[in-house]
Amino acid sequence: MKILVTRLLPPETQARLEQQDVELIQWQHDQAMPRDTLLSWVQGVDGLLCLLTDRIDNEVLDAAGPQLKVVATMSVGYDHLDIPSLKARNIQIGYTPDVLTDATADLTVLLTLAAARRMKEGIQAAETGEWREWRPTWLCGSQFTGKTLGVVGLGRIGEAVAKRMKAFGIHRVVYSGRSRKIEAETALGGADHVPLNELLQVSDYVAVCCALTDETKDLFDYSAFSKMKPSAVFVNTARGGIVKQDDLVRALEEHKIAGVGLDVTTPEPLPTDHALYRFPNCVILPHIASATMETRERMASMSLDNTLAALANQPVPYGV
Numbered sequence: 001m002k003i004l005v006t007r008l009l010p011p012e013t014q015a016r017l018e019q020q021d022v023e024l025i026q027w028q029h030d031q032a033m034p035r036d037t038l039l040s041w042v043q044g045v046d047g048l049l050c051l052l053t054d055r056i057d058n059e060v061l062d063a064a065g066p067q068l069k070v071v072a073t074m075s076v077g078y079d080h081l082d083i084p085s086l087k088a089r090n091i092q093i094g095y096t097p098d099v100l101t102d103a104t105a106d107l108t109v110l111l112t113l114a115a116a117r118r119m120k121e122g123i124q125a126a127e128t129g130e131w132r133e134w135r136p137t138w139l140c141g142s143q144f145t146g147k148t149l150g151v152v153g154l155g156r157i158g159e160a161v162a163k164r165m166k167a168f169g170i171h172r173v174v175y176s177g178r179s180r181k182i183e184a185e186t187a188l189g190g191a192d193h194v195p196l197n198e199l200l201q202v203s204d205y206v207a208v209c210c211a212l213t214d215e216t217k218d219l220f221d222y223s224a225f226s227k228m229k230p231s232a233v234f235v236n237t238a239r240g241g242i243v244k245q246d247d248l249v250r251a252l253e254e255h256k257i258a259g260v261g262l263d264v265t266t267p268e269p270l271p272t273d274h275a276l277y278r279f280p281n282c283v284i285l286p287h288i289a290s291a292t293m294e295t296r297e298r299m300a301s302m303s304l305d306n307t308l309a310a311l312a313n314q315p316v317p318y319g320v
């Protein structure tokens with residue numbers, strides 16, 4: 001059996017990978033595998049362990065050949081995988097749900113706090129000497145107590161964000177999405193399923209926690225931002241494609257919203273001369289929501305489990 005792993009994995013899982021009785025082909029660099037190399041190295045493999053930076057489409061699947069049994073991505077998002085084509089070819093699909101929920105929810109709250117409390121301006125002021133004496137209204141932001149949180153997509157991560165934000169004093173949680181999530185509503189001690197338009201109008205904080213799909217692509221455009229409160233904070237830790245970024249720039253220029261926190265952008269990395277970096281009220285992080293060593297090790301381990309199970313003709317334990 002032959003497997004292609006498109007990146008060096010965190011140390012414990014890398015060691016376990018190297019102990020397997022398989023022919024291992026691995027891109028040993030801490031950067032994405034070039035497309036040409038992927039297309040060439042994937043030929044004849046039985047398993048493919050990839051990352052969200054690898055687009056797995058028909059071109060890759062054709063290059064791999066009909067023996068390919070599994071594509072296991074080390075991510076919870078799988079918008080980089082062509083799911084219908086994988087299913088049509090009976091290739092098993094593995095991903096890494098649950099294990100990154102806490103880390104991602106933590107970072108979502110961090111970004112919400114950072115944007116709400118004007119952290120970027122505060123750090124800049126301290127570092128540039130703009131910090132003078134204590135002033136009653138200088139760098140005042142907004143606080144969570146008694147406010148409304150809008151969660152776009154009350155899945156595992158959305159629920160974990162809402163739970164954390166309630167501990168910070170959020171009074172009401174509203175959420176949008178295709179279906180009502182009764183269990184999550186109960187676990188949260190109440191949350192209202194509302195249409196997106198209503199969520200935009202009533203929320204003080206809007207957290208995007210949904211998957212990128214045809215339905216959610218460009219969901220946040222100028223019209224959506226215009227419906228939000230001018231005091232609202234918008235946070236996206238899901239996928240950059242859910243936001244029409246030029247419209248976000250315009251919304252910030254026109255002060256349609258008060259603050260933004262982004263862990264995901266289009267493209268990634270976001271070029272350093274991008275307009276979004278110019279706004280003191282827009283905090284941008286480099287797609288690190290799941291980046292704790294514990295979580296990344298666990299994600300890698302699940303991806304390896306998925307790959308090995310499929311090679312043994314078993315169903316993947318964490319399948320899409």
Ligand SMILES: O=CC(=O)O
Nearest residue numbers: 074075076077290
């Ligand atoms: O963005 C990270 C993931 O999908 O795991």
